[in-house]
Amino acid sequence: MIEKNKIVLSFVFLLIFTAFGCTEKKAAVTASLKEMTASYPSPIRQHILSDSTGFLELMEKVLNLPPEMFVMADKKHALGENFIPKDLVKLADYPDLTLSRKTLLLRKVALPDLRRMSHDAQKAGITIVISSTYRSYRYQKMLFNREVKLYGLKTAERESARPGTSQHQLGVAIDFGSISDEYAHTPAGKWLMENAWKYGFSLSYPSGYEWLTGYRSEVWHYRYITPLGTELQRKYFDNVQQYMLMFIHDNRKKLTELIGTIKRQ
Ligand SMILES: [Zn+2]
Structure with a gap:
């Protein structure tokens, strides 16, 4: 019984840890995109920040095309x-x-x-x-x-x-x-x-x-x-x-790094 509790407890910790990691990662991505889009008109900033996952997925495909x-x-x-x-x-x-x-x-x-x-x-x-x-x-x-x-x-x-x-x-x-x-x-x-x-x-x-x-x-x-x-x-x-x-020209390196970090985790 004790063993079983231990396993359950470890599992709960793991879940909390993963969730915390994810939140942290998401915050880092948002902060990075906020910085990159700071000088852009607000509709553009909003489109990118409200769908950062979709944006980075599509951006990755675009960055893989010949520069x-x-x-x-x-x-x-x-x-x-x-x-x-x-x-x-x-x-x-x-x-x-x-x-x-x-x-x-x-x-x-x-x-x-x-x-x-x-x-x-x-x-x-x-x-x-x-x-x-x-x-x-x-x-x-x-x-x-x-x-x-x-x-x-x-x-x-x-x-x-x-x-x-x-x-x-x-x-x-x-x-x-x-x-x-x-x-x-x-x-x-x-x-x-x-x-x-x-x-x-x-x-x-x-x-x-x-x-x-x-x-x-x-x-x-x-x-x-x-x-x-x-x-x-x-x-x-x-x-x-x-x-x-302009965005690709100014941020190509940062974007590649950001996408790489997300994929490694
Ligand atoms: Zn022309």
């Missing part, structure tokens, strides 16, 4: 002159895609989802026209200089990118259709706005965020960040790509 999928290319984070994607393919080799020019190149990694998106749009009676994709550092330099000559530096900074700071150099950014504000009102523009995320394409410069992205709204410019990336962006980052990229 260049989430690398920043903007006014504050320039890609070097030598950043040239290795898996560029000629889109003209895929006759199922509709192109405005035959010379367009895109990273192969984005191709299956782009084709899937194009097929599905077609099924809905909509043609997605691909107008601009990969741009080399040198080509962007030429474009930017031309823009400065035509419209002056101030306008060029808002509407074009200095060489090294364009997402197009990544090889996964696409400009669709007319490359103009009117595109938002076309069936294709509307369809993309509603559906592109399902295929891993994210609108890079939404309206109302020029102060954050550095660019005025571009309803035609999408960046491929994989379907896991768009899921993370929608669920936890208020559907703003720039916030998600």
Whole structure:
């Protein structure tokens, strides 16, 4: 009888200990995420903190993807002159895609989802026209200089990118259709706005965020960040790509460590 009581007692202690350990671990995770999200808008902080387990599970999958999928290319984070994607393919080799020019190149990694998106749009009676994709550092330099000559530096900074700071150099950014504000009102523009995320394409410069992205709204410019990336962006980052990229850029190491600690325990 005494032995049995001892066993029961040890079991109870074990339970209390485990529960205490779990609570402690959870508090540590929350504290860590609170610190990482401190400078983010409160809806984003709330989404992340109220579902830290789901957030870290999805974040782990995203961090396991090749890091260049989430690398920043903007006014504050320039890609070097030598950043040239290795898996560029000629889109003209895929006759199922509709192109405005035959010379367009895109990273192969984005191709299956782009084709899937194009097929599905077609099924809905909509043609997605691909107008601009990969741009080399040198080509962007030429474009930017031309823009400065035509419209002056101030306008060029808002509407074009200095060489090294364009997402197009990544090889996964696409400009669709007319490359103009009117595109938002076309069936294709509307369809993309509603559906592109399902295929891993994210609108890079939404309206109302020029102060954050550095660019005025571009309803035609999408960046491929994989379907896991768009899921993370929608669920936890208020559907703003720039916030998600910033968060990953600033916290990649801390997040990897945090996920590692949780898994070890
Ligand atoms: Zn663009």
